[in-house]
Amino acid sequence: MTDRLAGKVALVTGAGGGIGRGIAQRFAREGAAVGVLDRLADGVEATVRAIQDAGGKAAALVCDLREPEQVQAAVNQLRTTFGPVNVVVNNAAVMPSGKLHEVSLADWDRVFDVNVRGAYLVCREVIPDMIAHGGGSIIHMASVTGVLGLPGIAAYSATKGALIALTRSMSTDYAAQGIRVNSVSPGTIDSPMLHDFLAQQRDPAMRRAEFDAMHPIGRVGTIDEVASVFVFLASDEASFVTGANYTVDGGLSVKGEQPQD
Numbered sequence: 001m002t003d004r005l006a007g008k009v010a011l012v013t014g015a016g017g018g019i020g021r022g023i024a025q026r027f028a029r030e031g032a033a034v035g036v037l038d039r040l041a042d043g044v045e046a047t048v049r050a051i052q053d054a055g056g057k058a059a060a061l062v063c064d065l066r067e068p069e070q071v072q073a074a075v076n077q078l079r080t081t082f083g084p085v086n087v088v089v090n091n092a093a094v095m096p097s098g099k100l101h102e103v104s105l106a107d108w109d110r111v112f113d114v115n116v117r118g119a120y121l122v123c124r125e126v127i128p129d130m131i132a133h134g135g136g137s138i139i140h141m142a143s144v145t146g147v148l149g150l151p152g153i154a155a156y157s158a159t160k161g162a163l164i165a166l167t168r169s170m171s172t173d174y175a176a177q178g179i180r181v182n183s184v185s186p187g188t189i190d191s192p193m194l195h196d197f198l199a200q201q202r203d204p205a206m207r208r209a210e211f212d213a214m215h216p217i218g219r220v221g222t223i224d225e226v227a228s229v230f231v232f233l234a235s236d237e238a239s240f241v242t243g244a245n246y247t248v249d250g251g252l253s254v255k256g257e258q259p260q261d
C-alpha cells in the first residue's frame, strides 16, 4: 500500500470483474475502503475476497443498478460499514452491438438504463453526503467510442457520449461544493470483455493483432494502466482537475491517416 487514498471511502460499480475489479483492487491497495458493487454475487464475492486477502478493506454490495431501491440500499450499507462515500466510480456497463436500426428497443433501454441512468441513480444517492462532508471525486467510465465513430456499437457509443456530457455539466454544478467530476475514456483494453469478443471471431489471433495495430502505441492497454488514471483522479493529487475527459488509449483518438503510395 502506498496510501494515496488513505481515509477515503470509494464506491466502484461493475466491480465484480474486468476493469472495475482492477480499479477496486488498486483503490484498496492505496488505502481506500471500497464498496464493491455488481449485479453478480459471485463476482462481488471474488473481488472482496481478493482485496481482503491482500489486507485491504472491502464491502460486498450486490445490486442491480436498474433498481433505484437497490442502489439506495447499497449506498446506505456502504455508509453504515465505512462512513460516507468520498469517491464514486461509475464503471458498470453493458454493450449491445449493432447499427442503430438493428438495435432492439429492449436493448436500447437496457444500455441507457445501466450505463447512464445507473450513474444518475448512484450520483443522486452520494452527492448530498459529499456536499455535507466537504466534497469528493466522481469518475464516470466513458470510452473513446463516446467521441469516435467506431462501427457497430451505436447505442453503447451514445451512452458513453452522454457520460462525457454529464461530466462537463456536473463539474460546473458542483465545483463550488468541492466535488470534482471527471471521465476516463479507454481505448481497447486487455480484459475479459475483449477475450469474449475475440473468442467469437473466426481468427482470434488475427483480430487481436488488428486491435494491437489500431493503437499507435502498438498494443491494447492493460487494466492496470486504466486503474492508474482512476487512482490519480480519485486522489487529492488531482485537486485542480474537474470537467476533464482523460483518454487512456495509446494515441488511438488522435491518430490521423496518411494516404499510402
Ligand SMILES: NC(=O)c1ccc[n+]([C@@H]2O[C@H](COP(=O)([O-])OP(=O)(O)OC[C@H]3O[C@@H](n4cnc5c(N)ncnc54)[C@H](O)[C@@H]3O)[C@@H](O)[C@H]2O)c1
Pocket (backbone or CB within 6 Å): 013, 014, 015, 016, 017, 018, 019, 020, 037, 038, 039, 040, 043, 063, 064, 065, 066, 090, 091, 092, 093, 094, 114, 141, 142, 143, 144, 185, 186, 187, 188, 189, 190, 191, 192, 193, 194
Ligand atoms: N474492455 C474494454 O476494452 C473497454 C474499453 C473502453 C471502455 N470500457 C468500459 O470499461 C467499463 C468496464 O468494462 P469491462 O471491460 O470490465 O466490462 P465487463 O463486462 O467485464 O464489466 C462490466 C461489469 O458491469 C456489471 N453490470 C452490468 N450490468 C449491471 C447492472 N445492471 N447492475 C450492476 N452491475 C452491472 C457486470 O456484471 C460486469 O461485472 C465499462 O464501462 C466499459 O464500457 C471497456
